Amino acid sequence: MKKLLFLALLITLTLKSSAQVETPKETPLLEFVMQLKVTLGDAYSCGETQHGQRTVIPITGGTFEGPKIKGTILNGGADYQLANTALNRTELEAIYCIKTDDEVCIHIRNKGIIYNGKDAEGNPTFYFKCAPQFEVPTDSKYAWLNNALFICSPEWSQNFKGIILNIWMVK
DSSP states (O other), X not given: XXXXXXXXXXXXXXXXXXXXXXXXXXXXXXXXXXXXXXXXXXXXXXXXXXXXXXXXXXXXXXXXXXXXXXXXXXXXEEEEEEEEGXXXXXXXXXXXEEEETTXXXXXXXXXXXXXXXXXXXXXXEEEEEEEEEEEOOTTSTTGGGGGSEEEXXXXXXXXXXXXXXXXXXXX
């Protein structure tokens, strides 16, 4: 009987200790990289597809600036959005190029989620975040963009017709 009690106590302690999660020792830091002011063309719909409602928003230009980088957004990209209205969720993938003031062309693929939901109390919530990936010539001074993860948060301004994207590097 003592062996069974000891075994039950040992199992209980093991389960308790494995259920406790320690706070990580290192929390990632964010470093601001740039703000893009993206001008947009008229959105058009491809209709309801087998994957959801497909909308395309042309990227027509704009500017960007950060502590170590500055330039223009090139015309010709687009934001491809796929909406699932039943889930109030839209997946997006923006593909476009930017050019620095010193003529370096950088390709960007920015994937994200827009979600209109409700919190635990039933109040409306809005989530819109993206994760841009950069493709930069390896011999340029901007090659550091190839070797990090980034997050992006949009903002809107009454003074700017388009979308403003703030980008941080995860350190």
